[in-house]
Amino acid sequence: MRAMNAKRLTQWLVLVFFVLFLALPLLKVFVTAWPQQAENPLAEMSHVFNRKWQESFKNSLSYALIATSFSTLLGFLLVYGANFTQIGRRFIRFNTRILLLPMLLPTITYGFVLIYAFGKQGLWSKISGQQWFNIYGTIGILLGFVIYTLPPIFMLINNSMKYVDTRLFIVSRLMGDKWYTSLHKTIISPLYRVLAVAFLQGFFMTFTDFGIPSALGGQTPFITTLLYEGFMGTIPDFQFGSMVALTMLLPSIVSVVILNYLQKKMVRYDKPQCLVLKKNTFRDNAFRVLFLVTSAFMLLVFLVLFVIPFMGSWPNKLYFTLEHFQKFVQDQFLMKTLKNALLMSLLTAVFGTLLAYFAAIVTSRGKEHTWFKSAIDSISAITNSIPGMVLGVSFLLIFSGGVLHNTLAILVIVTIVHYFSTPYQMAKEALQKMNLNWENSARLMGDSWLKTIWRILIPSSRETILEMVGYYFSNAMVTISAVIFLSSSNTMVITTKLKELQHFGKFNEIFILSLFLLIINLGVQNLIQWIRRSILNENEKKSFTRIGYMLRTFRSVR
Structure with a gap:
């Protein structure tokens, strides 16, 4: 009892x-979003969906879709390289740690390090003598979102690919199937669900992120920055902000419905086994380069954290100091x-x-x-x-x-x-x-x-x-x-x-x-x-x- x-x-x-x-x-x-004294509440609420809201929602939606699509593709390739090649366990562990480094920092920091790495006065712009690209706006935001979403997407796909039975891939190749047919039937097809989950997770993260748009967005409005203005702007409007908050729930509802549907699409193996694949020098070197390029880019971005605070005053006084x-x-x-x-x-x-x-x-x-x-x-x-x-x-x-x-x-x-x-x-x-x-x-x-x-x-x-x-x-x-x-x-x-x-x-x-x-x-x-x-x-x-x-x-x- x-x-x-x-x-x-x-x-x-x-x-x-x-x-x-x-x-x-x-x-x-x-309750706050619902107009209390309006004669026609629905008409009053429809005023929220003005041109600025439409532009903000469109930007958040499009940037999230583009960045997450790239992160999912890159994450899948990196996971495939980690599980279906012979590029060395130590090499994979070392590069994986670098890939997961952004998860230990807030997204607003991504924006600042990107500015000080690739901006006009950035570290790598100064070293190379020219600015590689305009960090504010489209390129900077997409880079920030990719850095943000790649680590969790990589982890999600990697955790599932470990259970894929490689014997099926080998049997498919022995049966005379082309490599891309074997890849689709025995690896991609069983991972449809987790790929969709990883994509939805990345999309949701980018659509609702505030840190990167606030640091790199410039004049480009996003739904999160619009919500921030509604509550913390010069003239706060709680009703408007509450309506914007409710519209942010739309992708959440869609993602929950899709995820519930995907639960029925799970593929199971009785005794999955990971056999040693045949050595392929070209394949292994190609994935080794992909890992190195991705890890090098991460290091190029976050190296700024370990350089700028120790400089007198960037970019004019370039001497080592602990004054800061x-x-x-x-x-x-x-x-x-x-x-x-x-x-x-x-x-x-x-x-x-x-x-x-x-x-x-x-x-x-x-x-x-x-x-x-x-x-x-x-x-x-x-x-x-x-x-x-x-x-x-x-x-x-x-x-x-x-x-x-x-x-x-x-x-x-x-x-x-x-x-x-x-x-x-x-x-x-x-x-x-x-x-x-x-x-x-x-x-x-x-x-x-x-x-x-x-x-x-x-x-x-x-x-x-x-x-x-x-x-x-x-x-x-x-x-x-x-x-x-x-x-x-x-x-x-x-x-x-x-x-x-x-x-x-x-x-x-x-x-x-x-x-x-x-x-x-x-x-x-x-x-x-x-x-x-x-x-x-x-x-x-x-x-x-x-x-x-x-x-x-x-x-x-x-």
Whole structure:
């Protein structure tokens, strides 16, 4: 009975949390968008869809489609090269780490490093003696979006391609099929679903991104910058901003419908095997060059972070100095921003992991299908498809002037809600693989539900919990869209401070903050990997100890 009470209490606490911090804020956006005193509300709302909105929506849509199409194609080629060639495991691991580097930085930083790398006075423009291209506008925005979307698209496709059975490809070639026929039938066709998911994920990321358009957009309007103007412009218009926020949900609805349809198209293998493919010098060298070019471009872009802050004054005073770092350490406001970001990320990682883990426990540890499971799964899908800026706007509307207004707590809560889906799915996947009879056995032994979680489930899923903590921490450090409307001078975090520093043109401080953010994220990720390896080594030692004990027992019996 106590176990059922604790479990039921957990269910209600999780539901109440999402009612307060997801359902009610979104409802407030709908209410604000609806004209209260207009004779014809629909006609009044239609005024939102003016020429500026149409241009902004068109730009966001077209840039997202173009950038994501290129990222998906490039990501597929890189993943194919990593799995279906013989270019060396070390080479692939090293280049993969470079490809994933942008995930540890906020998107607004991409814009600044691109400007200082390829702008008129950029590092590589100065070295080559000429500007390679106009960084503001189309080329710069597309480059920023590709850098932003390539790492997650690469990870999504790579995780699925590892399970593709290469025997089918070899059999197809032996049957006399052309290489492109074999490629389509045995590799691309089984990956239709994941390719579509990767494309939708990249499209959604670019369509709802605020950082890159705000840094590189110039005079080109985007739906996210239009939303920012509606709430934070010279003359705020909350009704207009709320309507823009609702229009940002249109791609989300379409993506959810498509993803639900694609769930039925999954291809499974009984025992997938990865056989060693025949060596092909031309093929291997071609993919080796592709990896090198992509990684070199990433390094060319982000090398600026490690150069500009150590220069006297770019591009006039080109001598090494630590003066900017000394000023940074002495600046109380910048140091406070760094401390706020660290504290917010730590609190988000701890409480977000607790929420996602306990939500996963009550939905995965049981054979019966309950309404609560359906509710939490629906909440997970909703949080995964709602743009961060819409969440930020909804929190601003409902909590403005309240207890949470201008506090670090509201930043923590909105970030927990925004990134809830992935940690929840991580925990659910891990918990579903465990024996469902553990709780029954523990109850017979006299353990309560909470003791069972503490003694059995948590130790058995430590690696997953670490991954959840790392995911929440890294994303809390780099998020800007969800917190841009909610931070104040006292609760400013790194990403929102970057936007403020951009307004004053303080790029040295921008790069130093970004550099600290990168170092912190790298340090935390390496620490998590070290702990994870320690857990694996500990488990291996326990396994060998058990085997040794069994062998000694067997010999003594004999």
